[in-house]
Amino acid sequence: xxxxxxxxxxxxxxxxxxxxxxxxxxxxxxxxxxxxxxxxxxxxxxxxxxxxxxxxxxxxxxxxxxxxxxxxxxxxxxxxxxxxxxxxxxxxxxxxxxxxxxxxxxxxxxxxxxxxxxxxxxxxxxxxxxxxxxxxxxxxxxxxxxxxxxxxxxxxxxxxxxxxxxxxxxxxxxxxxxxxxxxxxxxxxxxxxxxxxxxxxxxxxxxxxxxxxxxxxxxxxxxxxxxxxxxxxxxxxxxxxxxxxxxxxxxxxxxxxxxxxxxxxxxxxxxxxxxxxxxxxxxxxxxxxxxxxxxxxxxxxxxxxxxxxxxxxxxxxxxxxxxxxxxxxxxxxxxxxxxxxxxxxxxxxxxxxxxxxxxxxxxxxxxxxxxxxxxxxxxxxxxxxxxxxxxxxxxxxxxx
Amino acid sequence: xxxxxxxxxxxxxxxxxxxxxxxxxxxxxxxxxxxxxxxxxxxxxxxxxxxxxxxxxxxxxxxxxxxxxxxxxxxxxxxxxxxxxxxxxxxxxxxxxxxxxxxxxxxxxxxxxxxxxxxxxxxxxxxxxxxxxxxxxxxxxxxxxxxxxxxxxxxxxxxxxxxxxxxxxxxxxxxxxxxxxxxxxxxxxxxxxxxxxxxxxxxxxxxxxxxxxxxxxxxxxxxxxxxxxxxxxxxxxxxxxxxxxxxxxxxxxxxxxxxxxxxxxxxxxxxxxxxxxxxxxxxxxxxxxxxxxx
Numbered sequence: 001x002x003x004x005x006x007x008x009x010x011x012x013x014x015x016x017x018x019x020x021x022x023x024x025x026x027x028x029x030x031x032x033x034x035x036x037x038x039x040x041x042x043x044x045x046x047x048x049x050x051x052x053x054x055x056x057x058x059x060x061x062x063x064x065x066x067x068x069x070x071x072x073x074x075x076x077x078x079x080x081x082x083x084x085x086x087x088x089x090x091x092x093x094x095x096x097x098x099x100x101x102x103x104x105x106x107x108x109x110x111x112x113x114x115x116x117x118x119x120x121x122x123x124x125x126x127x128x129x130x131x132x133x134x135x136x137x138x139x140x141x142x143x144x145x146x147x148x149x150x151x152x153x154x155x156x157x158x159x160x161x162x163x164x165x166x167x168x169x170x171x172x173x174x175x176x177x178x179x180x181x182x183x184x185x186x187x188x189x190x191x192x193x194x195x196x197x198x199x200x201x202x203x204x205x206x207x208x209x210x211x212x213x214x215x216x217x218x219x220x221x222x223x224x225x226x227x228x229x230x231x232x233x234x235x236x237x238x239x240x241x242x243x244x245x246x247x248x249x250x251x252x253x254x255x256x257x258x259x260x261x262x263x264x265x266x267x268x269x270x271x272x273x274x275x276x277x278x279x280x281x282x283x284x285x286x287x288x289x290x291x292x293x294x295x296x297x298x299x300x301x302x303x304x305x306x307x308x309x310x311x312x313x314x315x316x317x318x319x320x321x322x323x324x325x326x327x328x329x330x331x332x333x334x335x336x337x338x339x340x341x342x343x344x345x346x347x348x349x350x351x352x353x354x355x356x357x358x359x360x361x362x363x364x365x366x367x368x369x370x371x372x373x374x375x376x377x378x379x380x381x382x383x384x385x386x387x388x389x390x391x392x393x394x395x396x397x398x399x400x
Numbered sequence: 401x402x403x404x405x406x407x408x409x410x411x412x413x414x415x416x417x418x419x420x421x422x423x424x425x426x427x428x429x430x431x432x433x434x435x436x437x438x439x440x441x442x443x444x445x446x447x448x449x450x451x452x453x454x455x456x457x458x459x460x461x462x463x464x465x466x467x468x469x470x471x472x473x474x475x476x477x478x479x480x481x482x483x484x485x486x487x488x489x490x491x492x493x494x495x496x497x498x499x500x501x502x503x504x505x506x507x508x509x510x511x512x513x514x515x516x517x518x519x520x521x522x523x524x525x526x527x528x529x530x531x532x533x534x535x536x537x538x539x540x541x542x543x544x545x546x547x548x549x550x551x552x553x554x555x556x557x558x559x560x561x562x563x564x565x566x567x568x569x570x571x572x573x574x575x576x577x578x579x580x581x582x583x584x585x586x587x588x589x590x591x592x593x594x595x596x597x598x599x600x601x602x603x604x605x606x607x608x609x610x611x612x613x614x615x616x617x618x619x620x621x622x623x624x625x626x627x628x629x630x631x632x633x634x635x636x637x638x639x640x641x642x643x644x645x646x647x648x649x650x651x652x653x654x655x656x657x658x659x660x661x662x663x664x665x666x667x668x669x670x671x672x673x674x675x676x677x678x679x680x681x682x683x684x685x686x687x688x689x690x691x692x693x694x
Binding site: 038039040041042043046173199200201202204205206207209210211213214217229230233234237238241242243258259261262263264298 | 407410413414417418420421515518522523524525526527530537543544546548549618619620622624625628629660663664667668670671
């Protein structure tokens with residue numbers, strides 16, 4: 001037994017040294033998704049994210065460079081330690097070639113460290129924190145869909161421009177909320193607005209009335225909701241119930257189409273939000289989304305479209321290089337323009353940011369919506385160069 | 401006038417909001433206390449029963465046009481009937497063995513219930529409109545109180561004290577209490593103890609369902625709404641004293657208020673303050689504030 005182990009270890013060592021020749025390890029291309037499968041963020045990614053990844057695999061014919069593609073997924077339960085442990089297990093024992101990071105910034109930051117240590121591509125789609133490509137950037141992290149900087153630039157600027165000068169933040173008390181509040185504060189003050197105050201609430205808080213009353217007594221014009229998913233939904237509900245919406249305007253800093261679907265247009269009409277993609281944006285997106293709808297019975301969120309795009313581009317790079325070696329594939333991805341249903345003319349920057357256009361949307365009024373899930377007007381397209389962290393602001397050593 | 405640097409008006413507003421949340425805690429912990437007191441079962445499925453109460457109301461409205469008021473009656477009956485089935489088929493087998501099995505079983509049941517509803521309806525949740533009669537808000541001078549929240553406090557206080565009266569002050573209640581002390585002897589007097597136990601579990605489930613219907617218009621109805629709340633409610637029961645009915649009601653209201661005030665003074669601690677209190681109570685009075693040492 002012991003001998004066997006030593007032999008296996010030697011084998012591994014040799015494989016590592018001669019990795020350049022072993023083109024595709026383990027005779028299979030293995031893609032993993034670790035995300036929230038069961039809790040607050042499960043609708044915006046979750047099973048739908050798995051389905052989107054499988055759609056990309058199917059579009060490649062289920063195989064690339066003559067090797068079968070396999071998709072695995074796991075639930076991190078919004079716990080960073082579970083996410084990191086699962087990633088480590090997959091890299092060490094399952095021969096995982098590429099990891100897709102789902103929702104929840106805390107888990108993404110933890111997994112980024114593991115992927116960098118294992119020198120494997122880590123394509124983050126669902127998580128929002130801009131730290132992934134800033135002070136915590138690695139050569140192996142690629143941040144695909146959106147981040148807190150882009151969200152705050154989009155919505156923050158639009159709201160200040162519309163006259164919302166004084167802000168009060170309601171912030172989810174973890175990495176994501178802090179990043180979103182911080183990034184939005186910078187945008188608001190740069191645009192000539194002021195920050196009056198903020199209050200932190202625990203993730204999955206059941207009652208927001210107390211926090212809302214505090215926000216209201218601040219006399220700020222704008223309530224910046226630096227939270228997501230069920231927390232945002234319950235905030236908006238309670239704000240309507242307690243009449244907070246009469247004295248303050250709500251600015252949702254991270255709102256997905258599933259949230260709008262759940263709240264209904266009557267409650268949300270006129271609201272501005274920033275997103276990386278919208279299913280009803282153009283004919284190509286519509287066609288892809290209808291395919292997704294047939295499987296999931298709901299329209300894809302931007303994250304699910306991002307899952308598809310990230311998988312597709314990774315597999316294209318594997319095809320082009322004929323290898324699943326992390327460094328080679330990433331080098332190929334960095335020199336290829338990204339044109340698919342998700343992004344047009346996108347490219348991966350030195351800090352790992354996938355640069356593409358973002359969209360400022362306004363929620364339609366109920367009478368303007370022509371079909372289920374027809375919820376947005378695209379108010380403004382924010383060009384890729386203007387949307388993300390700038391070189392002047394970055395602390396990422398890879399982009400200096 | 402200010403209290404700890406907070407204007408009196410804001411302070412009163414927060415007290416009232418705490419009371420609203422406390423009403424939910426009281427209603428839920430009451431059901432748990434009744435079930436534990438009479439059956440000795442630590443009912444971890446209570447959160448799921450609460451969630452199902454809300455879903456019955458929502459499904460009733462969406463598919464059968466059932467009004468809120470009807471839901472307040474129908475939902476506890478439906479969920480109570482489910483409780484009956486659970487007691488007869490599963491819990492019954494566990495009375496003679498370690499309570500930990502009851503806890504594990506009910507926890508498993510709640511995971512199954514959550515999983516099924518998540519699969520059916522997703523986690524983003526459903527809306528339930530506030531009934532017409534209770535729409536709008538009343539200006540109390542120091543805050544705007546939505547009428548529906550006032551109704552929640554009123555309704556849950558009525559249900560809580562009604563239950564307390566039934567158990568502590570009526571003949572049926574005295575049978576129930578006697579049945580938990582010495583089932584064999586009570587049975588010898590001609591009282592059908594197994595039937596009583598079965599109905600008690602059903603009633604406890606029904607109480608959870610009432611809380612679910614009351615909560616439906618206030619928060620998003622999601623499969624997870626129960627598990628978000630149940631841990632806090634357990635802490636309430638432990639602080640009040642396992643099995644103490646009046647204790648769980650008063651503790652529920654009190655902790656709602658304390659939690660509400662924490663949200664003002666130190667919001668980051670608002671989701672742990674209940675557990676800190678629980679730890680302190682367990683050190684000083686292991687039987688809970690209102691519990692009797694055995």
